[in-house]
Amino acid sequence: MANDDKPGIFESREVVREQAEHMAPADKADFSGLSEHPGSPVDRTSLRAVVEGDTLSSIAQQVYGDGGAWERIYAANRDQLTTPDKLEPGQMLKIPAKP
Secondary structure, rough: OOOOOOOOHHHHHHHHHHHHHOOOOEEEEEEEEOOOOOOOOOHHOOEEOOOOOOHHHHHHHHHOHHHHHHHHHHHHOOOOOOOOOOOOOOOEEEEOOOO
16 A cells, blocks of 8 residues: 555655765775774684584594594584584585684
């Protein structure tokens, strides 16, 4: 049920276009003061699909060269894993960057 006092979607778009024509262009963003943190684990987390037979230990062995590092993967995926030994094929796990 449309309210006759309000413009419809097409009229609203036209109003916005007309307003935009009269606006000054925005300044370009200046990122020169920012520094890059290539070692940040947040920037380097990857995803991996679980395949039949995978365990957190086997994934940790493949990724980190240390099967004992499975706890890092488990901690990163606590939002979807209730127990470390229940992985489902096709499940996408977050793999934190190698320390």
